[in-house]
Amino acid sequence: MTGYLIAFVIGVAVLGYLMSLKGGGDVRDARAVLKGRGKLIVGIAAILLAVLLLSRAFVVIQAGTDGVVKRLGAVQAVLKPGLHMIIPLIDEVVLYPTVKKTYEASDNPGTSQADYPDMIIQALTSDGQQIRVGITARFMIQPGKASWILQNLGNEVDYVEKVVKTEIRGSGRRVPTKFTALDLYTKKSYEAQQAIFDEISPKFQANGLILDELVLRNITFTAEYAKTLEDKQIALENITTEKNKLEQEKIRKEQKIVSAEGDAKSIEIRQIALTKNPTIIQWEFVQKLAPNIQWGIMPQNAIPVLNFQNMTAVPKPLKGQE
Numbered sequence: 001m002t003g004y005l006i007a008f009v010i011g012v013a014v015l016g017y018l019m020s021l022k023g024g025g026d027v028r029d030a031r032a033v034l035k036g037r038g039k040l041i042v043g044i045a046a047i048l049l050a051v052l053l054l055s056r057a058f059v060v061i062q063a064g065t066d067g068v069v070k071r072l073g074a075v076q077a078v079l080k081p082g083l084h085m086i087i088p089l090i091d092e093v094v095l096y097p098t099v100k101k102t103y104e105a106s107d108n109p110g111t112s113q114a115d116y117p118d119m120i121i122q123a124l125t126s127d128g129q130q131i132r133v134g135i136t137a138r139f140m141i142q143p144g145k146a147s148w149i150l151q152n153l154g155n156e157v158d159y160v161e162k163v164v165k166t167e168i169r170g171s172g173r174r175v176p177t178k179f180t181a182l183d184l185y186t187k188k189s190y191e192a193q194q195a196i197f198d199e200i201s202p203k204f205q206a207n208g209l210i211l212d213e214l215v216l217r218n219i220t221f222t223a224e225y226a227k228t229l230e231d232k233q234i235a236l237e238n239i240t241t242e243k244n245k246l247e248q249e250k251i252r253k254e255q256k257i258v259s260a261e262g263d264a265k266s267i268e269i270r271q272i273a274l275t276k277n278p279t280i281i282q283w284e285f286v287q288k289l290a291p292n293i294q295w296g297i298m299p300q301n302a303i304p305v306l307n308f309q310n311m312t313a314v315p316k317p318l319k320g321q322e
Contacts, residue, residue, distance in 0.1 A: 056088035064099040066146040075147045094155055096146040100212055103164050104136045105172065107220075116160055120220075121172035129181040129225055133172045134217035135196070139164060145208035153207065163207045168214075171199045176219075182232065184219050192216060 060083050061067045067079035070092045079093065086093065104114035105121050114136065121133040141149060141159075153159040175195045176184060184192060193216035204211040 053088045066096045067093040068150045100140045123173045123176040125181040127180045132220040137214045138212040149208045167200045171196045
């Protein structure tokens with residue numbers, strides 16, 4: 001392009017120069033000028049052609065790009081980033097980006113920042129529900145595969161159309177048919193995303209490409225079915241809550257049974273101890289007497305005498321409480 005521009009500028013300058021030599025003259029004057037300056041014109045034309053050919057003999061490959069040289073239709077070499085020399089008018093350089101590119105299927109492709117935006121994918125679930133699937137994929141060509149891609153697929157636009165777009169949209173329609181709408185509404189959407197990746201990645205590899213990442217951006221249901229799914233999900237959550245409550249109640253009952261069994265075992269052990277040592281009952285009786293009752297141990301044959309008057313009298317206050 002630069003060569004053409006230089007040649008054009010030089011040509012315009014020469015034409016202006018020739019026209020200025022005989023300004024205001026007729027056609028015969030112009031012919032005379034051209035005849036007298038024939039050698040000059042030929043020389044200038046040769047210079048223009050040389051400049052044009054020289055500008056076409058050099059090509060600059062930018063960073064992140066591979067250039068495949070085609071000579072008379074046959075692939076000759078792959079040029080890496082830098083300045084290279086080719087045969088003008090015979091060699092053609094086809095550029096392939098080696099950087100990662102993005103393809104995105106969305107509801108609004110016009111506002112997408114992807115390198116290749118596309119319309120959202122229409123698909124069906126295994127239970128026949130209509131869904132809209134949004135997908136973003138990041139891909140690149142395999143190192144050293146640029147010449148193979150040129151021979152078998154074409155340029156960048158060709159391989160994106162024939163491989164990237166075709167495989168992603170195809171899998172985006174096929175994989176959802178393996179899942180119910182409820183599965184895709186819940187966490188199983190991640191399984192669908194992985195299934196799409198696993199299906200596409202080998203096909204990219206076979207065509208000289210690398211599928212770096214694929215994201216299932218969103219799955220959109222019809223408004224009516226989305227409401228049905230939401231109600232069903234709420235019902236399932238309520239059932240789960242009730243099951244948890246029943247489980248908790250079961251645990252509490254088991255805890256009470258275990259506690260009762262422990263009490264029964266304690267009573268049984270206590271009964272055995274009292275059978276072997278009856279005096280324990282007397283000791284516990286004494287421990288539970290009121291503080292104002294006095295007691296003592298009497299001989300075995302002694303007759304106890306009780307002062308009922310003192311027992312019913314108001315207890316005297318202790319020292320310091322008067």
